[in-house]
Amino acid sequence: MTEPVPMVDRALAALQREIARKIEFSLVITGPPPSGYVDLFVYQYNPPPGPKPADPKDWPKWERLKEKYEKDYFVLPSNIRPITSIAELLLIVAGVCSGGKRLRQLRIMGHGAPGQIRIGTYEIVYGSSLYDPVTKQKTKQAATLEVLKQWLDPDVSLVILDHCNAGEIDEFLVTLSNLWGGVAVRAFHHFQGWEHGEIQVGNGPFRQCKGNSCHWGFEYHPDQAANDPGQ
DSSP: OOOOOOHHHHHHHHHHHHHHHHHGGGOSSOSOOOTTEEEEEEEEOOOOOOSOOSSGGGHHHHHHHHHHHHHHHHHSOTTSEEESSHHHHHHHHHHHTGGGOEEEEEEEEOOEETTEEEETTEEEETTTTTBOTTTOOBOHHHHHHHGGGGGBOTTTOEEEEEOTTGGGOHHHHHHHHHHTTSOEEEEESSOOBOOGGGOBOSOEEEEEEETTEEEEEEEOOHHHHTTOTTO
């Protein structure tokens, strides 16, 4: 006799399906990728907070971190790959692109601000993170990011930075595009969100740069309209 599925597990499964359905809206290039290409969605999430601290005054912060980690870990659907570092991103990309495949679309979700993004827990800031201010040489972080170029095709690939306000500085997107071989790089002007039950992906106006050329665009998905008081 099959054991009944606990109510909490069924609720989580339903939430995972709903998030997965909404994630489909993030694929701005519709339809399956052509032969030799794959799509990938990666999301920054917090690593486990470690052992509970000995000092009771530190317990509330530890509990908050633990709760956030557990929520992210259990709610993420299987078609989204959580990452904690740039190195982990490269390992995942190498795996999905095995056999000579390349990325049609790579969407990276995480915290951000004008001129900066997080890939996993690593912060990338326009200027200082990528080039030495004195020698103008690439930093170690830039050299690590540049490895991604081997799995990108400047004629096909699109890298979407799903980070709050990351599209406000053209030079940042131009720098990343050139670092990745002239591929198209997109980022948004508005705040973005990961609200588990009411996920928003690709919200509002974006700036997209390919090499040194940039243009405006706009992403808006039907599921967002019901929760947008302005619509």
